[in-house]
Amino acid sequence: MCRVLSVAVAPKARRHGIGTRMMQAAEAVCRERGLSTIRLEVSTKNLVAIEFYRRLGYRTDGVLYGYYSWGEDAYSMHKTIVPTTSSPGAPPLTASSHPT
Ligand SMILES: CC(C)(COP(=O)(O)OP(=O)(O)OC[C@H]1O[C@@H](n2cnc3c(N)ncnc32)[C@H](O)[C@@H]1OP(=O)(O)O)[C@@H](O)C(=O)NCCC(=O)NCCS
Numbered sequence: 001m002c003r004v005l006s007v008a009v010a011p012k013a014r015r016h017g018i019g020t021r022m023m024q025a026a027e028a029v030c031r032e033r034g035l036s037t038i039r040l041e042v043s044t045k046n047l048v049a050i051e052f053y054r055r056l057g058y059r060t061d062g063v064l065y066g067y068y069s070w071g072e073d074a075y076s077m078h079k080t081i082v083p084t085t086s087s088p089g090a091p092p093l094t095a096s097s098h099p100t
Pocket residue numbers: 005006007008009010013014015016017018019020021041042043046048049051052053055100
């Protein structure tokens with residue numbers, strides 16, 4: 001399982017497909033590592049990010065109440081991908097080091 005912890009694009013550069021390309025790059029690494037599921041969490045208040053992930057094929061599978069340290073709830077989302085290798089076991093992949 002691959003987990004995306006944080007994705008962000010500079011405000012002036014948004015809506016030009018950069019976020020999509022970053023997620024596609026992360027998914028490509030997951031495929032190469034033989035991983036079939038990508039998971040992430042997103043604030044229930046972050047409607048832009050929710051729409052962004054939904055458009056990329058991520059689906060909500062639960063609500064994590066009080067997930068963030070400041071008390072906000074999060075949706076748990078996932079996407080199933082087809083691995084390009086059958087040799088799982090590579091080190092965990094994270095796109096960043098802190099939750100958003
Ligand atoms: C979410 C984020 C990474 C998207 O990056 P981006 O480079 O702007 O995304 P893209 O240009 O690839 O957008 C892909 C699609 O997502 C959706 N989307 C992106 N921004 C949107 C917005 N402001 N309103 C509605 N839909 C939006 C659209 O469907 C868009 O396709 P379109 O432009 O053809 O309509 C960016 O808005 C961001 O950095 N937000 C702040 C950080 C954040 O919330 N990160 C996620 C935390 S889990």
